[in-house]
Amino acid sequence: MNSRAKVWVRYSMIYEDKPSTWKIIEEELNKPTIFKSRESLTPEYIPDNLPHREREIKALVSAFKHLITSPGSFSQRVLIVGSVGTGKTVTARVFGRDFTRAAKIKGYNIRYVHINCHRNRTLYNVVTEIARQLEIPLPSRGLSVKEMYDAILGYLDESDTYAIVTLDEFHYFASIAGSDAVYFIVRTYDDINASIKRLNFIFISLDTSKLSLLDSTTESYLLRHMIKLKPYTSSELFDILKYRASQAFYEGVVDDEVLRFIADYEGSDHGGGGNARHAIEILLLAGDMAESEGADKIQLDHVRKAIMKTSREIINISESILYSPVHELIILWAIIRLLRRTGKPFVKMGEVEKEYEVLCEVLGEQPRRHTQIYEYVMNLKKAGVIDARTSGKGLRGRTTLISIHYGPLDLFEKHVEDLIYRRLGVSR
Ligand SMILES: Nc1ncnc2c1ncn2[C@@H]1O[C@H](COP(=O)(O)OP(=O)(O)OP(=O)(O)O)[C@@H](O)[C@H]1O
Structure with a gap:
């Protein structure tokens, strides 16, 4: 029997033994997918480009340019601050990746090190991690933090290497490791007489409030070069x-x-x-x-x-509309129904009014006038239940566009509908 035939026999045996499992696996593997690269949306992924962070990347390049124009002349420290998800980590990582690549092409040896201070919260851990990422062999025991740090500086000198070290979640390090630890890192070269300064830092923090716990000179060191990332529009x-x-x-x-x-x-x-x-x-x-x-x-x-x-917002919705007047609820019901029926992201005020009138008829209620309806819509907006805004160019005439940004609408509709019937004391 040739080898192909053998494979076929084996395949048939497996197939006969476990036909259903085999089929499931085959079907799953062959199922068409909508994802070209699902992993590119996972948090660890570092994209090639960063739309709307070009200015910040430029600011980082200009802050660390001396590593190419006059290497070792000083040790740079930059602080990046911004609220959650504003791209602090990814901006530093993309800069680190691309800056070191560009430097390499020009013949400069610059390494980028990224440390998460949540994971490495003591000075000892941080210094060990710097050594690990720079692939500096250190004995696993017996060295003090100062000795390890000196070994790192020595290695950089010997290999004529410069490094940019990012301490991410730095506010965490500042509050857990304390001001002496921060002093040790931030003012690396204050106590060392080094003519060539090879270590440079990026500190990433949610805000500057934790830094005010530090002594004023260390704080001012940190605040000197600050890049603030605004929440995205x-x-x-x-x-x-x-x-x-x-x-x-x-x-x-x-x-x-x-x-x-x-x-x-x-x-x-x-x-x-x-x-x-x-x-x-x-x-x-x-x-x-x-x-x-x-x-x-x-x-x-x-x-x-x-x-x-x-x-978590959905939890608050029920509370926001619990005391709404019944006609405000009918308007909300009309909005939900229209959004569900059309499948569009928003509906127009005029459409809502028409739907509201239909619902009033069904419920045997006298519809309110336009100004009152408008007021109810604005109340719902203020309560954060709906989003309402005036249409810009592109739609003929100006109108209020209304949308709802959470929840499966079928569940929401059921909730509002129940509330209305209960409030009107009508049984269905
Ligand atoms: N301008 C951008 N272009 C493309 N993706 C971005 C951009 N800004 C942020 N991201 C992506 O958004 C997610 C959050 O970004 P990042 O982790 O850098 O935020 P952060 O400010 O460090 O947040 P945290 O304070 O929680 O650490 C990441 O997946 C990142 O790749």
Whole structure:
């Protein structure tokens, strides 16, 4: 029997033994997928480009340019601050990756080290981690922190290497390791008489409040070169999502409308946190949901469900509308019904009024006038239940566009409907 025949016999045996399992595996493996690269949406992934962080990358290049123009002339320290998900980590990492590559091409030996202070919270851990990432062999026991640090500086001298060390979550290190530890790192060269200064630092922190616990000279060292990252606006998030989606999904899987919906939900100018991590998380989760349903596109409802899963806000919704007047609830019901029926991200004020009148008729209620309806819509907006804004150019005439940014609408509708019937004391 030749080897192909042998393989075939073996294949048939396995197939006959476990036909159903085999089939399941085969089917799963051959199932079409919407993901071109799912891993590119995971938190560890470092993208090639960073839309809307070009200015910050430029600022970092200019801060560390001396490593090429006059290496060793001084030790740079830059502080990056910004709230959660504003791209602090990824900006430092992308800069580190690309700056060292560019330097290498020019013949300079610069290494980038990234340390998470959540994971390495003592001075000892931080120094050991610097050595590990620089691949400096140190005895695992017996050396003091100072001796290890000296060994690192010695190694950099011997190998004519410069290093940029990022201490991420630095506020954590500052509060746990204490001011002496911070002093040790931040003022590395104050106590050492080194003519060539090879270690440089980027400190990443949520804000500057923890740093004020340090002595004023150390604090002023840190604040001297500060890059502040602002929360992303909706349009910035849209560009980021568009780029990240183009890497992660096959063409045609995600429409702009879906991306804009996530961007509007999370954008700082629309009351969101401006958090890119959250926006990307929602996109990934929505993609997973579409994939597991066997859908070939991500729909708004996948996004709504993903938002609900990743958000705590839904818990507060019921409370926000618990004391709403009944006609405010009927308007909310009309909005939900229209959003569900049309599958669009927003509905127009005029459409809502018409739907509201229909519902009033069904409920045997006298519809309120336009100004009152408008006031109710604004109340719902103030309570954070809906998003309402005036349409810009592109739609004929100006109108109020209304959307709801969370939750599966079917569950929400049921909740509101129950509340209305209970309030009216009508049985169905
Ligand atoms: N401008 C951008 N372009 C593309 N992706 C981005 C951009 N900004 C942030 N991201 C992505 O958003 C996610 C969060 O970014 P990052 O972890 O850098 O935020 P952070 O400010 O360090 O947050 P934290 O304070 O929680 O550590 C990452 O997946 C990152 O790749």
